[in-house]
Amino acid sequence: MLEITDLEKVYSTGDEALKGVSMDVEGEEVVSIIGPSGAGKSTLIRCINRLTEPTAGSIVLDGEDVTTMSKSELRNARRDMGMIFQEFNLVERLTVMENVLSGRVGYISTMQALRRNFPEEDVQRAYEVLDRVGVGGMENKRADELSGGQRQRIGIARAVLQRPKILLVDEPTSALDPETSFAVMELLTEIAREEGIPVLINIHEVELALEYTDRIVGLADGEVVFKGTPDEFDQGARDTIYRAGESREDQSTPGEQVQKQQSASVDISDADRETSY
Numbered sequence: 030m031l032e033i034t035d036l037e038k039v040y041s042t043g044d045e046a047l048k049g050v051s052m053d054v055e056g057e058e059v060v061s062i063i064g065p066s067g068a069g070k071s072t073l074i075r076c077i078n079r080l081t082e083p084t085a086g087s088i089v090l091d092g093e094d095v096t097t098m099s100k101s102e103l104r105n106a107r108r109d110m111g112m113i114f115q116e117f118n119l120v121e122r123l124t125v126m127e128n129v130l131s132g133r134v135g136y137i138s139t140m141q142a143l144r145r146n147f148p149e150e151d152v153q154r155a156y157e158v159l160d161r162v163g164v165g166g167m168e169n170k171r172a173d174e175l176s177g178g179q180r181q182r183i184g185i186a187r188a189v190l191q192r193p194k195i196l197l198v199d200e201p202t203s204a205l206d207p208e209t210s211f212a213v214m215e216l217l218t219e220i221a222r223e224e225g226i227p228v229l230i231n232i233h234e235v236e237l238a239l240e241y242t243d244r245i246v247g248l249a250d251g252e253v254v255f256k257g258t259p260d261e262f263d264q265g266a267r268d269t270i271y272r273a274g275e276s277r278e279d280q281s282t283p284g285e286q287v288q289k290q291q292s293a294s295v296d297i298s299d300a301d302r303e304t305s306y
């Protein structure tokens with residue numbers, strides 16, 4: 030279904046975020062990517078739909094290489110990839126229903142989109158999906174009137190309405206309290222099973238990865254250092270992922286780290302791409 034081979038990403042700042050990552054996601058499995066801060070987890074997820082442009086390697090989704098696609102091919106391919114974000118990426122001043130229906134924008138003409146003229150069946154399904162994710166009855170509320178957990182449910186509903194072939198999830202619980210985090214992970218994995226699609230999740234909290242995912246990929250300093258099931262994830266694996274990252278992080282001086290942060294915030298080429306999704 031999704032096959033990533035020798036993926037590399039070097040940012041314009043010179044940061045080597047991914048150094049030849051290979052992994053795959055099959056069938057209906059839920060795979061988590063874990064690793065210390067700066068390991069390259071977000072970069073990996075975002076390279077898959079080219080929100081971040083990979084430097085080298087291939088990403089094959091359902092037999093098609095995403096890395097070599099033209100803009101219009103990529104637009105079509107993105108319909109197959111439902112993306113769920115850490116900060117929800119909702120349009121705050123729009124209603125819940127408008128936000129959810131934006132998941133269908135890739136399927137209608139520009140004129141229809143401008144008039145927000147969605148087919149009746151999309152609207153009906155939006156009601157059903159909103160009900161399923163636990164926010165039925167909130168269709169006419171503005172997104173900025175909702176709690177974090179409710180917003181993430183809308184984010185999930187929007188991705189599901191897209192009828193994607195895979196869900197890509199970037200730190201879905203980082204902005205949520207622990208109880209809501211468990212509820213959102215449960216919902217996400219249940220929904221994926223109901224829809225019969227695989228999920229790739231970048232997740233900070235190891236405990237959530239162990240509880241809710243079928244397979245774990247451990248990244249440290251841009252490299253895959255662990256692949257296995259939650260049962261195989263022992264203290265040795267934990268040390269490999271987190272100590273490897275720590276010892277490598279320690280190699281740069283505090284001055285170098287500040288410099289890195291400053292240059293990371295001005296990577297215009299990648300920031301631009303974020304807004305064009």
Ligand SMILES: Nc1ncnc2c1ncn2[C@@H]1O[C@H](COP(=O)(O)OP(=O)(O)OP(=O)(O)O)[C@@H](O)[C@H]1O
Nearest residue numbers: 040042044046066067068069070071072293296299
């Ligand atoms: N836009 C950018 N420009 C330059 N460097 C970047 C950019 N985004 C990330 N990086 C660098 O790439 C490396 C990997 O970052 P990434 O955000 O992918 O890691 P992560 O594992 O998701 O970290 P976290 O868990 O803290 O979000 C880091 O060294 C980071 O500083």
